[in-house]
Amino acid sequence: MTPMIDVIFLLLIFFVCTAGFQAAEEILPTNLSLPGSVSSNVEIDLELEDLEEIVVKILYADGRPHWQINQRDYNRLAEVRAVLSAAARVRIDLPVILDVEPNVPLENLIDVYDLCRRIGLERVQFAASVEP
């Protein structure tokens, strides 16, 4: 009986030592912007309203990503960075909406997201279409 308890005890210690703990899931601190969505109790910042919102569309074709910022095409991420940095200098709390095509690999989305955060543009939202 005693050896069996020893073995079970050893096994218990082994499992405790080797057990992994589930990592807490990271949540992207962003909002989802739905077309036509309204919130009645939000104060409208007229100064901000006068400034154009930045819409970054991420596309993927011929095996590489392309970008459109407010309907203007960009082929390199460096160009996107330059435009977003210049916009951030106008006002750092400008909202940025990421409009991502379904075929865009996740890494390309994360690139732009990280870029916005690095520049200091914190108000990043994702465009989403409302299912009928």
Add this chain to the structure above:
Amino acid sequence: MNIRSSLRCLLVVGLVSVWPATIVATYANDGSTDQRFLAGLRRRGLFELAGRYCRDRLDRADLPRRRRAELVIELSRTLAEQAVNSAPEERPPLWEQARQVTDQFVRQYPGDPRLLLVRFQDALGVLARGELARQEAQLVADNRQLTETARTHLRAAIQELRKLADDVSEQLRERSRPGGPKTVRDQPDQLAAYELASLEKNLQYQLARALRNQGECYGSDSPDRANSLNQAVEILDPLSKLDSIDPLAWKSRIDQVICYRLLADYPTARQKLEALLQQKPPPAIALRARAEKIRLALATGQLPEAIAILSSGRQIDGITSADLDYAWLETYLAAWRAASADDAQQATQWQTKATEMVRLIERRHGLYWTRRAEMLLAGYVRGSPDRGDLAMLIRAAESSFRSGRPDDALAAYDRARGLAEKNGEADRAFQLGYVAATIEHHRNRHQQALARYRQSALAAPNNPKAPEAHLLAIHHAAQLARKQSSGHLDQYTALLQEHLQTWPDTPSANKVRWRLGRLRQHLGDWQNAIAAYRAVSPNDPEYVRAVEAAGECYRAWLDQRKAAGQPTEKIAAEAAGWFESLVLGPEGRLPERWSPLARQAALTAARLRLDYTPSGYAPAERLLAAALQGATDAPPDWTSAARALLVFSLAGQGRRGEAAEVLKSISAGPPEQLLDMLEGLQRVAAAARPEVRAELAALQLHALELLRPHQDRLSPAAGQSLGRIQAQALADAGRSDEALRQYEVLAKASPRDPQIQEAYAQLLSGRTDRTSLGVALARWRELEKKSAPGSARWFRAKYAVASLHYRLGDHQQAARIITLLEVLHPEMGGPKMKAQLLGLLDRCRAAEKR
């Protein structure tokens, strides 16, 4: 029993083979009427028709199961053969469809007794796909991907064939078990034991074929190659010992020889081949044996022996063989390569023979063999140390392009062009360069297409197609400039200039001048844009558009000068003189018939004189009066515009009475005509000097009084236009309170009319009290939100919002709006709007510093 069973099995099993014609022939001799009909269609390359025939019948719900299975096999086989005979880019959907057809049957009827046959056809389709990829991989320069594709498909085919062989063996064992089902009397669709036995043999044969192909996918010293080929030899051994009447016997014997050759066991291969020939094979097999004899000689380096075999001829009893003709081509190419080292003349002779043989294969043996022959030829040309003859290089290039290998095709075309240049055939060289550029054009590779078209055009500038080639280079430069950075814009500009310098008098030069004008206009380089438009030949179909565009540029340039406080009179007078010369022609007389060009030029000349020269009213009036008198067949919008300008020219001279007379004369006609004229007058007034605008407004208000009795005859839309004209006329006449009241009514009645909303906001912006400015700001914001971003109205609204912030003292916000606009839209709505916005930005910054 053996023979009967084999024939029966061939009847029901559609075999997709490397030698489709052979199989089709066997099939056709024994098949039903439908099967013979379908085989005939396929033999003639009418795959679409054969496919439709099968599909039409398969759509019938009452089709017996056995017949359905047969048609599924036929359809899958048709699609697979079509894929084999198609260009590479067309093949994948056909292969997929061939599999879908069989897969659907397997899913739908899992217990069908003919399922084995359908699955067999499916495996054969995969095998054919792998075999084709393997054949092509052996003939292309970079074959890694194709070889991998071949291996994948062949592996799948071998797996499926082995599984099928096991299933058939299992069924045969069940049949031979005591008490097992021995007859098919109860189940007529069930395959009989002898049919299963025949199927088993066919499966073994095809498995050996798949293994042989798999072996060929590996290098000559690879153990994988030896392993696969030895397995194939082992499987073929019992089949080759079958009675010669069995259809599989001869084929297995030949395949065994091939396997030994591929294993480099030449003595055994030779011995087996001799033994086969001694058994007096049928003509089709004898021809294949002859082809194999040639290949054996070539493989052992005995070229003279291979050439000697050619003397045996290409046919036996009037029958020819695509495989033998292909072997002939291999011999010619080997002889060419051998001769090219020391005997150029003989090398040329062999080249010619090889080219002729490719043509013969093309004529006799259809697309599949033609493509194989062309690819073989292209492979030799690519690897040949000398340059080959021109015809051969061109054929190799064409073959590569048709086989979906554009890079190989381009390399071959480049070599052909180089050879043609060396031979002094400039036109031929140009043509080849042009074709190569067109390949890049179709691939949408703009930079490469641009370089090739330009190179071809400049190398042969006297070729009649050279300007066209250069124009295509310009087209690609435009595509690059549209997509990318300013470096490409410079390249585009340089190409346009180069074209005009090299071919100044060709029709293409006018197209280039038009493009140059558009580019300069886009950049706001008005003078050069005008020069380019004016240089377009009057014979060019685009001339009227060029004149119109030149007018737009003049106006934009003069507006810019006016805004900067620079003089405009001299430029406007010179411009008006040019437009008038277009009306008067070389003889300096008014035209008898007013062409669209003359009418357009007259309007532009009058506008330029009226808007930018203080003394232009009288000449403008004379020109417009003459034009209105002569151009009786002009469209109504032109007439309204000309009349409005005439009224304007009269009012500008202080002849209000005569202007009112013109208006009155129009008011005698239909009210719609007077309304059109009033709208034209409003457009004119918008660009006029303030004092003239007030004069015109007074005339408009007078005309509105004339129209009032007939107002009930106007449509609601026309009535709304009238209200808008009245409101604007009141504003122009300085009666702003009345104008505001009128606009307020209109704005409420038409909340979605952007013109009214904008005019109302504009009028409010003209006030000086803060309350009105606040209301104006709200209106402009609304207008901005409802306009399409990037549109002209949207930019106007942006400017107005920024401007109102500036006037209300919030200089920083105004600066922010404009700076962000500059970042996100660097063109800022065109040169004119950009100048306005940047001017306001400067004022904001200056105010901030204060």
